Amino acid sequence: EPEVTQTPSHQVTQMGQEVILRCVPISNHLYFYWYRQILGQKVEFLVSFYNNEISEKSEIFDDQFSVERPDGSNFTLKIRSTKLEDSAMYFCASSRIGQGQETQYFGPGTRLLVL
Amino acid sequence: QQQVKQSPQSLIVQKGGISIINCAYENTAFDYFPWYQQFPGKGPALLIAIRPDVSEKKEGRFTISFNKSAKQFSLHIMDSQPGDSATYFCAASKTQAGTALIFGKGTTLSVSS
Numbered sequence A: 001e002p003e004v005t006q007t008p009s010h011q012v013t014q015m016g017q018e019v020i021l022r023c024v025p026i027s028n029h030l031y032f033y034w035y036r037q038i039l040g041q042k043v044e045f046l047v048s049f050y051n052n053e054i055s056e057k058s059e060i061f062d063d064q065f066s067v068e069r070p071d072g073s074n075f076t077l078k079i080r081s082t083k084l085e086d087s088a089m090y091f092c093a094s095s096r097i098g099q100g101q102e103t104q105y106f107g108p109g110t111r112l113l114v115l
Numbered sequence B: 001q002q003q004v005k006q007s008p009q010s011l012i013v014q015k016g017g018i019s020i021i022n023c024a025y026e027n028t029a030f031d032y033f034p035w036y037q038q039f040p041g042k043g044p045a046l047l048i049a050i051r052p053d054v055s056e057k058k059e060g061r062f063t064i065s066f067n068k069s070a071k072q073f074s075l076h077i078m079d080s081q082p083g084d085s086a087t088y089f090c091a092a093s094k095t096q097a098g099t100a101l102i103f104g105k106g107t108t109l110s111v112s113s
Helices: none
Strands: A005-007 A010-013 A019-024 A031-037 A043-050 A053-057 A065-068 A075-079 A088-095 A110-114 B004-007 B010-014 B019-025 B033-038 B045-050 B056-059 B062-067 B072-077 B086-092 B107-112
Touching: A005 A088, A010 A019, A019 A031, A019 A088, A019 A110, A043 A065, A043 A075, A075 A088, B004 B086, B010 B019, B019 B033, B019 B086, B019 B107, B033 B062, B045 B056, B045 B062, B045 B072, B072 B086
Parallel strands: A010 A110, B010 B107
Antiparallel strands: A005 A019, A019 A075, A031 A043, A031 A088, A043 A053, A065 A075, A088 A110, B004 B019, B019 B072, B033 B045, B033 B086, B056 B062, B062 B072, B086 B107
């Protein structure tokens, strides 16, 4: 069964450094998402992306964040200057167009630790 | 208006018992209500979902009950098993693709054998 994959599984960085989290969505999906989950808390929506444009974004997704589909398979989340409070698990998700479009399939996550 | 409130925060159930988790939403524009199951170190996985045109949906041991007028929905796990021990999140969104899933805070379920 196709699944969303994410790399790396863990990333440790220093405060102020840039990080790029990578995702490979399910191949026939066209909507892509990033969510984050601070340890022990709920999953929070960051951004959705379709046709090389942001569809929707939350208040959390400020100018420090950006998303990109650099090629036909990868979807990335960049955090320009990381802060301590960016430490969280970041999940990528994808969904199809048409029937079942509301169902989002999540990857295993990247655990980001900012020191 | 975007919140989804979930209770209880944690739940301990004996093997074979019924686990019940409740959620309430505020935004009447929501028309898709999924439940996700998450094991430690893994991403959320869709368990079962319902739309407001039906009051109940059953898949195996898992049932969603939906009360549109009260803006509440619940997950029932029948014959709970130790393998069901996980964190369960309710969520809500619009059916439209690309829209945010708004998650509840999660319920940690422990099924004791």
